[in-house]
Amino acid sequence: MHPQSPQALVYVGRSRLHRNRANLIQALHVAEGFRNIGLPMRMYLPPAEGCDVRRVLEDFGVSPDLDIRPTQWLHTRFRLWPFFLRFRRELRAARSVFTPLPQVSGILAALGIPHVLEIHDAERDLIAKGMLDTVISAHRKGVLTRLLPVSRGAERLLLDSGADPARVTVAPNGVELGAYQALPAFDPARLAAPRLVYLGTLERKRGIEVFGAAAAAGLGQVTLIGNKAPGYTPPPGVVVLPFVPHHEVPGWYGRTDIVLLPYPKDIATADSMSPMKLFEALAAGRPIVASNLPVLRELLTHEENALLVDADDADAWLAAIRRLQADPRLAATLAGNARELASRFTWEKRAADIARACGWLPAA
Incomplete structure (x- = not known):
């Protein structure tokens, strides 16, 4: 009692x-x-x-x-x-x-x-x-x-x-900043073959087709972590791992080189959400590519702390990854500004x- x-x-x-x-x-x-x-x-x-x-x-x-x-x-x-x-x-x-x-x-x-x-x-x-x-x-x-x-x-x-x-x-x-303080710093040298990690339920309505497109284009090592929804088939060329406890999430961000946040325009919470994944990505101090949605623009500014792209344009996501690969200085700036922003939340x-x-x- x-x-x-x-x-x-x-x-x-x-x-x-x-x-x-x-x-x-x-x-x-x-x-x-x-x-x-x-x-x-x-x-x-x-x-x-x-x-x-x-x-x-x-x-x-x-x-x-x-x-x-x-x-x-x-x-x-x-x-x-x-x-x-x-x-x-x-x-x-x-x-x-x-x-x-x-x-x-x-x-x-x-x-x-x-x-x-x-x-x-x-x-x-x-x-x-x-x-x-x-x-x-x-x-x-x-x-x-x-x-x-x-x-x-x-x-x-x-x-x-x-x-x-x-x-x-x-x-x-x-976000619990303390859980992210020990992560390795962002390493621009890894952009040649970046690690892309998704954590969450594996189902199509969450926009994770972007990860499959990145794998198909040979743009990085893609890992999907989470429980598969009924009927979901992972795309070829990706590693699929089962759900991990939440306290292990920061460590996986530490193994990520570019964070993708591909929220669809028609997601139920698109007009009012405040996704914890966004704050985790900021705290991890990694360059972020995110859907260009008004609710995400409340915190993210294009080319300042993230690259914002059309949620439904797969080619735009791939172009954003390639841009970060070609411009390590931009990637490092986005990563540093993201971590600084996280300290306010x-x-x-x-x-x-x-x-x-x-x-x-x-x-x-």
Whole structure:
């Protein structure tokens, strides 16, 4: 049993600890970020089925001592109201409740419990599920005390829909810089035969055809790492490795010479995402080639810290790789500027920025 922590922050989510999903990894780093700045956070999550929670947290690269309280009432097989009936007292006693789920926000608002809502996918979570009006109404009434979109794109949607701009704070995702500090420095000499590594689910809708095209063109050593989606067939000429624990991800960036971030234009989160892969690539200090999407341009500047290309133009991706090979000085500049930019996006800084905006810490 964990001791009760009056005035702790409380996180409510439905990500399951035994699944390696980006939203879970982000949630754990959020909690650790707040803890590291002196704001303890209790996390209510669904049960971890058949796994050692401490080992799972270590695999995710976060402290195994995070205050996680699994409860069956957050499992997706149940509706949410039983959870709130069981834990209403704890939620009311919290300094604030923090959630990335509009459905949770709706119930908290109905119960009059002050809370903060983090917005990751405005299109899918707010519009497609019919939650936008409910969220904006709760925000204007004040029970939803602050909206935290992770991108300017999501912020624009909220403001255009009537959110109070004084209580909207853009909070992009972050990265654990310490995990990347020991990586070998970018070596321009390796550009003659660069190593290209993809980490994530292996399926076509993620734009990874670019890696197959690079392999077919003889532009580098291509490695795809992750679980294969049903029906996915890796292209010839690439090495395919199984999923690796998240704490091993930095090491694979250390074995990468050029980072490709080929997000498709039609990806569901294209207008509002803040992908953790982007921050990991920045922290790795490697030259980046990324899709020229508005949401990525919020951080990336063409020829300053990345090369931006048309997401759907395979030839443009290959031309960008060849350009870096032909211009090692440009590649080194992009790599250095990327690493410098990453220093602005630690999880602790993100937590502190949010805490000050919410009044949980004094202004800097």
